[in-house]
Amino acid sequence: MKLDVDKKFKEIASILDVDGCVSVGPVNGSFPSLASAVLSKNRGVLFITAHLDDADECVAMLQDIGVSVALFPALESEVAKDIVALRYALLDNLHRKEMPEIIVASVPAVMQKTPAVAQVTQMVRRLQVRDECSLQGLRSWLIDAGYERVEILSESAQFAVRGGILDIATAAGEFVRLDFFGDTIETMHEVDPVSLGSDCSIDEVILTSTSVIESGSNLLEHIPDAWCVVLDDIREISQQSKSYFDRVVDTTRLVHFEDIQSTMVRRLSAVISCFGPPAEGMDIELPIGSLSAFSTIASEALSELTELSCKRDVLLACRTSGEVQRMTELMGSGQELEHAHGLTIEQRFVHRGFLIGDDVAIVPSHEVFHRYELRRGVRSKKKTMR
Template sequence: MALKTLFNQIQSHLPTKEILAKLESNNTLYLNKFAGSSVAFQIKHIHDLKIPAWVITPDEESARTLESDLLELGSSDVLYFPATAEKPYDTDVISDPSLLVQRSDIIQQVSAKKYPLVVASAKSIFEKIGSPTNFKKSTLILTKDDEFDLDHLREKLVSQGYEIVSFVGAPGEVAFRGGIVDVFPYSGTYPVRIEFFGDQIESIREFDPGSQRSVSFLNEARLVPNVNSIGNDQKESVFSYIDKNTLLIVIQPDLVENNIDELWVHATQNFSQLRNSDAPEPMHLFIDFQEYQNTLNDYKKIYFQGIFEQSGHEIIEWNAGPQPDFNSSIKILKSDIQDRSKKEYQTWILCDNDGQRDRFEELLGEPNSSMNYLLLINSIHEGFIHHDSKIAVYTDHQIFNRYHRPKVRQKKFRGGFSVKELRDLKVGDFVVHIDHGIGQFQGFKQIVVKNIAQEAVVVQYANDSILYVNVSSLHKLQKYSGKDGTAPKITKLGSGEWARKKARTKSQIKDIARDLILLYAKRKANKAFAFSPDSGMQLELEASFEFEETPDQN
């Protein structure tokens, strides 16, 4: 049973219609008694109605956990806008380029989406970024079949902070190889390869930076600048990118305001201690509490779980409470479920994996009218109990006091001969080509193919035969890995030697596979020793394991 079923049950009890109705006549609305991850349920339901929203949380951890909850609930288009992790005016701190890239990527995506849902922390909005005007002016749009001067492209990208390298492997890098330009932009997952014929763009495609294989062909490439590096004297707040029709949702507004105020005090103190520095004043780089408050007045906004006076504010209460503390006791959990079942509550227990679900099934027994519970394999940050709908949502990591790791989207790259490995190669190193066998790496050489200059890897084989491997075929190359201190025999091109060796190897692998199948068939047929089933104490001990299990452990 998917988490969607639980969401559908809860959404029918959410006060979304009342919220939207009151926002028609009020700029500000306060929501109270939304416990645990019920906040994420409400935010998702609002966004499902095609309402653009930015959510501001007190800190980075709460932003990450909210993003994780929204992803679990099915909001696959949620965007996380990170802080830079830099300290104001601290020149000794090395910037994390991945965070700078992510900020540019999110700004680009927000500009392209009609109904964005963005999660940001107080620190991430505290840091100003390049203005929308400069961002748009610095963005390069390259279209297939258009003409664009290569020298002008080089000049433009370098002025945006792109670094010229031999092979691109990280955002902010560009490689020029004759009529081929590889750019790893500050937005998107993959680098872009642009092939020119003269000044005309012949093709544009995304490719895997590791294997150099094509991922997709494009008609247009949008190369955005690093949003944090655009003109320090013309920086603006993140809100300059947020449309005025966007709904702002602030989680624990008093904490958000307090954190922004503390960050501002810290920035001004650091600036006052600078000597003989041309660094811009804090007002050019950061927002203070007053600017934050004034900016919020331009938007309709919802405050969750704030400390506020009851009079003079529009307040909606949902009557939800936090998940009880079970202190890793199955006995207390069973008693709680039984008590709630008598009051016609339905308890949902969210398990992190299959193993936890199976243990709960054995520990709690079959669900019935006196033990009304359901098990789901899903993970949200915190459970809650909604008393009006008589729904209790518990998480297994809270039941056993385990740390909950937020779900984070990861960019996936396919394997192959990585650019890093290629850069680390030395002349004379042994390499293996999947079609031609073992040779020696002899460096790089620019060759002309169909009147187009291209970069190629030079591999030397027996009898001084040379093979040129285009960078688009790097997935066929890999570094030789064999017995230490023993040089391999170099293959002779055109002899059929490598093809015969591959055929023999395939045959031997088939023999090994056949032997393994026979071995496991015999094991399956033999009668094994039957151990007694795990006791309740054993199951409870396993379920309360405080560390997150790896896939092979559950």
């Protein structure tokens, strides 16, 4: 954002930096998730969305602006080992005080039970070169953790033993070779998944269990009490939590959202519940408006964008440098955006646009041209070797 737009946004977002339980609104578009980036400069933030897709989009936006963010993913109908591993790895990081600035989770992910805090160390093993480690003991741990012993590695969560050499395909899908000398890890190397030949040396590997182990605990019990939680759209979150609970066959694996809320209030420094319009009687009233839909006819949409930029300072957020170049060309003499004097074009990802007060608009280019990209399932895996 340009300085004026950025300053305006931060002024509004900083209003949310409070303690206790507060209702705020109205909110629109991606304002709550971007506001969380401002809050995260003073304390950790747990950001909860109503839908899995929204969580993915939020992570992408926050990564784009350089925020340290981690996704706490939801287990879906078919339990994927890599998702189990991601959940355990994040809990282990919290246990070790290795924390991101923001954790993003959908309400299904938050409702799904987790191991208790005391159990987390059993779910994750961090191995380093020169560690004292019994090969037999590690083999037993891998079996208990849901890994399959095979002759040759072919997929994640497998291991193979040849003398003092242990090959492991981690739950995240990375292949590693450990060379033992007695009960000491002498070397570690990445393994090419096709040739199974040793590649570059590494110093550490993080192994996570693939077995779903639950207690009565949940993510909120693992979050430091100095953190705050931001609920993206509390009405939609509440509705989706009820819908999710109704359609899950085995509800013993879930925690009621009302109980989750009680834990938030009991443990965290602030619970910030965002309300979309209508939002009356809020503890904090926000000057955040909704961005009107653009015409599906490109020429008309560009005219509407020009008209908007004559009334407000408009930040047009483009996903690629090529798109920035093309939109900048349209501001040239005789082009469709020639008179869009209040328009600033930048390369950044904003999922959904919104208005700030009477003088600023944040507009994603994909909303202008109705070109939407589905990010669902495209999750970056945390590297488990280094």
